[in-house]
Amino acid sequence: MGKKAKLFIQEQITAGNIELVSSYVLIAENSMNKILSKRENIRDFISKHTKYYVSIPHKDEIENKAAQIMLDGVKFVDACHVACAIFAECDYFISTDYRLLKYKTDEIKLLNPIDFLLETEGTLL
Numbered sequence: 001m002g003k004k005a006k007l008f009i010q011e012q013i014t015a016g017n018i019e020l021v022s023s024y025v026l027i028a029e030n031s032m033n034k035i036l037s038k039r040e041n042i043r044d045f046i047s048k049h050t051k052y053y054v055s056i057p058h059k060d061e062i063e064n065k066a067a068q069i070m071l072d073g074v075k076f077v078d079a080c081h082v083a084c085a086i087f088a089e090c091d092y093f094i095s096t097d098y099r100l101l102k103y104k105t106d107e108i109k110l111l112n113p114i115d116f117l118l119e120t121e122g123t124l125l
Contacts, residue, residue, distance in 0.1 A: 002096065005113035009094065013049050022046045023054035023084035025062070029077060054084040062087060074103050082108065092116055 012018040026046065033039035054062065065083035070076060078100045085093045086107045093110045095101055101110050111119060 002113060005117050006096070008117065009113055010045070019051040020046070020049045021052045021054065021085060021088045021090050022050040023062075023081070023088075024056045024059070025054075025077065025080045025084055052088050054088055058084075058087060069103065069105075072103055074100060082110070092120075 009018060013020045027043075030039055030042045030046070033042065062080055062083045065086060066076060066079035069079035069082055074082065078097065081095075082093055082100075082103065082105075086105075090108055093108050094113055094116050095110060096112055098112075101112060103110060109119075
């Protein structure tokens with residue numbers, strides 16, 4: 001079910017029903033993916049469908065926010081991802097990382113793909 005939810009979300013991004021935000025953090029993390037075909041597919045998807053990009057000139061602001069997030073036990077890179085989403089004023093941060101999903105804030109909702117679809121049911125179609 002989780003994989004189907006992720007694929008449905010990707011379809012909704014492609015259709016323009018969900019806006020994708022990406023960042024220099026995501027690009028850097030993807031560049032380290034050891035599976036070339038996966039790395040290229042993710043790069044191409046991000047390139048084609050990103051509506052808003054958090055760029056490296058915002059790095060200091062992102063890392064300051066990430067430091068605050070890390071106080072709740074979130075790892076640095078994950079905290080940077082969340083900080084970028086908060087910076088971009090996203091409503092949701094979708095992840096399958098259950099440790100990251102334990103982080104709670106009033107600034108953004110962190111949900112797994114299934115819970116995201118349940119919460120937004122009726123607004124995507």
